[in-house]
Amino acid sequence: MNVQERYDAFLALTKELHALELVDGLLSWDQQTKMPPRGAALRADQMAVLSGIHHVTLTKGAMPDHLKALQDDDTSSLGDDAAVNLREVRRQFDRASRVPTDLVKEIARVQALSMEAWTEAKEASDFNRFAPFLEKTLGLKLQVADAIGYTGSRYNALHDEFEPGSRAEDVAVIFADLRKKLVPLVQAIAESRRAGTQKLMDGHFPVDRQEALGRDLLTSIGFDWEAGRIDVSAHPFCSGNLHDVRLTTRYDAKDLTKSLFGLLHEGGHGLYEQGFDPDHAGTPRAQAVSLGIHESQSLTWENIVGRSRPFWEHAYPVLTRHFPDLAGEYDLDQWHRQVNLVERSMIRVEADEVTYCLHVILRFELEMDLIEGRLTVRDLPEAWNAKMVDFLDLTPKNDAEGVLQDIHWAHAIFGYFPTYALGYLYAAQFWNTARKELPHWEETFRKGDFSPLREWQREKIHLMGQTYPSHELVRRVTGESLNPQYFLDYLRDKYTEIYDL
Ligand code: ZN
Numbered sequence: 001m002n003v004q005e006r007y008d009a010f011l012a013l014t015k016e017l018h019a020l021e022l023v024d025g026l027l028s029w030d031q032q033t034k035m036p037p038r039g040a041a042l043r044a045d046q047m048a049v050l051s052g053i054h055h056v057t058l059t060k061g062a063m064p065d066h067l068k069a070l071q072d073d074d075t076s077s078l079g080d081d082a083a084v085n086l087r088e089v090r091r092q093f094d095r096a097s098r099v100p101t102d103l104v105k106e107i108a109r110v111q112a113l114s115m116e117a118w119t120e121a122k123e124a125s126d127f128n129r130f131a132p133f134l135e136k137t138l139g140l141k142l143q144v145a146d147a148i149g150y151t152g153s154r155y156n157a158l159h160d161e162f163e164p165g166s167r168a169e170d171v172a173v174i175f176a177d178l179r180k181k182l183v184p185l186v187q188a189i190a191e192s193r194r195a196g197t198q199k200l201m202d203g204h205f206p207v208d209r210q211e212a213l214g215r216d217l218l219t220s221i222g223f224d225w226e227a228g229r230i231d232v233s234a235h236p237f238c239s240g241n242l243h244d245v246r247l248t249t250r251y252d253a254k255d256l257t258k259s260l261f262g263l264l265h266e267g268g269h270g271l272y273e274q275g276f277d278p279d280h281a282g283t284p285r286a287q288a289v290s291l292g293i294h295e296s297q298s299l300t301w302e303n304i305v306g307r308s309r310p311f312w313e314h315a316y317p318v319l320t321r322h323f324p325d326l327a328g329e330y331d332l333d334q335w336h337r338q339v340n341l342v343e344r345s346m347i348r349v350e351a352d353e354v355t356y357c358l359h360v361i362l363r364f365e366l367e368m369d370l371i372e373g374r375l376t377v378r379d380l381p382e383a384w385n386a387k388m389v390d391f392l393d394l395t396p397k398n399d400a401e402g403v404l405q406d407i408h409w410a411h412a413i414f415g416y417f418p419t420y421a422l423g424y425l426y427a428a429q430f431w432n433t434a435r436k437e438l439p440h441w442e443e444t445f446r447k448g449d450f451s452p453l454r455e456w457q458r459e460k461i462h463l464m465g466q467t468y469p470s471h472e473l474v475r476r477v478t479g480e481s482l483n484p485q486y487f488l489d490y491l492r493d494k495y496t497e498i499y500d501l
Pocket of ligand 1: 265
């Protein structure tokens with residue numbers, strides 16, 4: 001086989017792997033949207049078979065041979081895209097092949113038990129019921145980190161799965177600074193004269209009309225309905241790629257903002273997935289760089305665009321066409337303030353854009369302490385509550401509201417959380433560049449034309465796929481490395497006006 005033939009064979013296998021991932025995504029989508037309850041056991045078997053095939057295809061048989069041969073040969077004639085695909089598949093291969101199969105299986109087994117224990121412990125609000133499972137999970141994840149290998153913090157081995165190239169040491173510095181600046185901003189908003197003037201929504205918003213509104217707004221931001229759809233699930237998500245992108249949401253009949261911003265968020269993920277270069281379908285060249293970059297795209301549409309005044313100048317008439325009664329309750333200004341309500345709350349998923357990152361930083365610090373052995377699982381509830389007071393001036397009533405609130409640890413996921421806050425930082429930094437390069441953005445938003453921003457994102461970010469790791473992509477698009485000041489400036493400018501600080 002010459003180099004080109006070898007690469008073609010490698011690429012064919014890479015596309016097979018991606019097809020398996022998409023099938024897995026569809027099974028999971030179906031499980032969360034359509035599957036009858038008794039289908040769960042059968043579905044678990046199907047997904048286990050599929051992940052076994054994926055693991056074997058990646059780590060055994062022809063793939064290791066191709067990777068080895070292409071490492072030894074001179075591949076410069078293959079071009080830049082080939083270099084990206086080889087680099088990324090090799091990265092996946094290295095991670096997957098270093099972790100012993102027995103350890104992977106043991107984690108899957110403990111995770112299933114841990115999820116069950118977490119559900120029960122949360123219902124009973126009793127951390128002690130969950131603690132032994134979390135101890136076991138943490139021990140296994142440390143073994144995974146050691147098997148994969150790392151430099152610096154052990155956390156890096158786990159974090160790298162979700163945000164390749166990002167390092168815990170850098171994240172810790174950025175987060176400590178962010179925390180120092182966010183806490184006083186939240187305090188200033190809480191003490192401002194406008195604090196507490198918005199009310200929680202408690203109306204009657206029929207689901208079919210919420211869906212129609214969501215569809216109108218997603219259409220205006222450019223979601224392609226010929227290549228996507230929306231359905232209902234308990235936990236909203238976006239899955240699929242390019243010409244088949246599935247969004248889900250949930251509807252609260254009393255508060256339409258949950259589905260509205262949930263759909264704009266998932267729609268932002270969807271635009272990223274629909275925006276890759278179809279000529280590279282099935283390869284890393286047409287896939288997301290990292291979870292943080294993915295999140296930056298959803299947060300741009302949900303918050304930076306979707307909670308901006310110019311957006312609502314276009315969307316307020318659309319909103320009140322679907323829900324005429326709202327016009328009597330809120331004028332445009334009041335509505336704009338309503339959707340930018342800032343309030344300290346107990347849980348990340350309900351947090352606004354000012355307090356959100358504090359929830360993420362809290363969990364990151366605890367994860368680091370656990371993984372680096374400075375904190376034991378048994379001491380976790382107390383550490384959690386102390387940080388809640390420090391960061392948000394709130395004390396959880398019980399374990400369910402505090403340390404047990406979230407599913408990630410029960411799911412054996414460590415190293416993932418920082419990507420939620422990194423997404424905010426990337427989004428604000430990208431936006432700072434975009435609005436300079438699109439000087440008429442306010443005018444076009446007011447007219448309901450979001451294509452200039454969407455096309456800007458597509459050209460600079462979406463079409464790049466995994467060409468550059470996230471830190472390099474940020475540098476290329478914005479001219480500098482990740483700089484949290486853009487996020488802080490964005491918050492300060494916006495909320496100084498909204499809360500008249
Ligand atoms: Zn998201």
